[in-house]
Amino acid sequence: MAPQYAPSLRSRLAPILLLIQIAFIVIYAFYFEIDNHIKERDGTAFTTFYSEFQDVNTMVMLGFGFLSTFLVRYGYSSSGFNLLVAVMAVQWALILNGVESWYYRGKIKINLKSLVYAEMCTVPALISIGTVLGKTNPVHLILIALIEVSGFVLNEWLVHIIVKTRPLNSIMQLHIYGTFFGLMLTWFLYRKGSEQPFEKEKLSRNSGLFSMLGTLFLWMFWPSFNSILEDNYSLERRLGAVSSTYLSLAVSVATAASVSIVTSPKGKLNLVHIQSSILAGGVAVGVAMPVVHKPWEAMTLGFVAALLSTIGNKYLKSHMALVFQCHDTCSILSTHGLPGLLGWLAQFLLLKDFDDHTTAIRFAVFHITSLFITLSLSLSTGIITGILLKWKFWRPPQDRKCFDDQAFWEFPHLAVQK
Numbered sequence: 001m002a003p004q005y006a007p008s009l010r011s012r013l014a015p016i017l018l019l020i021q022i023a024f025i026v027i028y029a030f031y032f033e034i035d036n037h038i039k040e041r042d043g044t045a046f047t048t049f050y051s052e053f054q055d056v057n058t059m060v061m062l063g064f065g066f067l068s069t070f071l072v073r074y075g076y077s078s079s080g081f082n083l084l085v086a087v088m089a090v091q092w093a094l095i096l097n098g099v100e101s102w103y104y105r106g107k108i109k110i111n112l113k114s115l116v117y118a119e120m121c122t123v124p125a126l127i128s129i130g131t132v133l134g135k136t137n138p139v140h141l142i143l144i145a146l147i148e149v150s151g152f153v154l155n156e157w158l159v160h161i162i163v164k165t166r167p168l169n170s171i172m173q174l175h176i177y178g179t180f181f182g183l184m185l186t187w188f189l190y191r192k193g194s195e196q197p198f199e200k201e202k203l204s205r206n207s208g209l210f211s212m213l214g215t216l217f218l219w220m221f222w223p224s225f226n227s228i229l230e231d232n233y234s235l236e237r238r239l240g241a242v243s244s245t246y247l248s249l250a251v252s253v254a255t256a257a258s259v260s261i262v263t264s265p266k267g268k269l270n271l272v273h274i275q276s277s278i279l280a281g282g283v284a285v286g287v288a289m290p291v292v293h294k295p296w297e298a299m300t301l302g303f304v305a306a307l308l309s310t311i312g313n314k315y316l317k318s319h320m321a322l323v324f325q326c327h328d329t330c331s332i333l334s335t336h337g338l339p340g341l342l343g344w345l346a347q348f349l350l351l352k353d354f355d356d357h358t359t360a361i362r363f364a365v366f367h368i369t370s371l372f373i374t375l376s377l378s379l380s381t382g383i384i385t386g387i388l389l390k391w392k393f394w395r396p397p398q399d400r401k402c403f404d405d406q407a408f409w410e411f412p413h414l415a416v417q418k
Contacts, residue, residue: 066214127178188386287343
């Protein structure tokens with residue numbers, strides 16, 4: 001007989017989803033319109049931008065969804081809830097990103113570029129959810145996504161206004177923002193006994209294979225993700241972004257495989273280490289993109305990022321749970337946090353085009369300020385969200401029901417016959 005689970009979704013998830021979706025429809029009815037006046041020379045033209053939009057859309061909906069299916073009994077929830085969270089967060093991001101347009105023009109125009117921006121603003125939420133994967137219910141995830149997207153859009157606006165950075169620089173802070181937001185979240189939602197893996201917190205051959213499929217989708221489309229915001233600049237810069245990302249990712253694969261073998265007691269490859277660390281180069285070079293101009297720079301970044309990520313996946317997750325009471329399910333700190341900080345440091349060290357010392361000092365101050373704003377806002381919003389989610393009204397799953405699809409999904413073959 002299948003275990004009995006509390007029917008908490010009917011009284012909480014359904015009303016919240018319906019109310020939020022109806023509110024979105026009303027807002028879109030009065031304040032949104034399709035942007036039909038696009039010239040071919042613009043980067044948002046359908047014929048020149050749709051393929052890049054498809055790449056980012058595949059990463060967000062498919063890549064991140066399958067990446068989290070490594071848990072043996074949580075595949076339905078990992079992929080299904082990723083889609084649910086993403087579509088709600090994208091709609092909310094379109095509204096927040098269009099506030100300025102609504103203020104000055106009275107309408108918010110939707111085109112492919114605005115959709116891509118909205119999906120990129122959704123990525124921090126998908127990253128953060130990886131820290132609490134399997135330990136929350138979908139109501140928690142919807143609240144996390146809406147609050148985090150709001151905080152990230154605010155962070156992007158503050159970094160752009162105060163530090164005067166380009167959109168590429170500010171939005172690529174998403175890796176750092178998502179990581180530290182998630183760490184604060186999992187710290188507040190920490191469950192006693194998490195120092196040891198939960199009974200169902202393991203992978204099987206099939207779940208590992210599906211998870212690796214998500215990793216491969218992310219790996220293949222990451223060059224588009226890093227280069228898509230370069231559309232307003234020269235084709236040479238876009239080509240440089242694609243080439244640098246590819247080289248960095250390629251080096252990450254070889255480095256992650258080598259370090260995984262060296263750190264294994266039996267000298268074998270570890271699938272979890274590999275699938276997390278081969279993306280580290282794409283994260284690092286994406287954050288450092290404005291200053292990466294030579295192939296060896298991108299390859300060095302990929303090498304160091306994969307080294308940090310693999311070692312972090314091997315040792316850091318257990319130490320975070322034991323010392324700081326942060327049970328990071330997907331090792332987001334090693335996959336996104338450390339490579340993101342490495343990219344920030346590389347951007348600080350590799351920029352050499354200064355006319356005088358005053359300009360160099362000014363850049364250093366602004367660059368450090370951007371990181372300080374991102375960390376401060378991610379930590380503070382993560383704390384606020386964690387406090388909100390500790391409210392028992394949301395009915396978090398019990399420890400014995402964590403990492404189990406049966407808490408939320410129907411399984412006809414397990415139904416009790418009368």
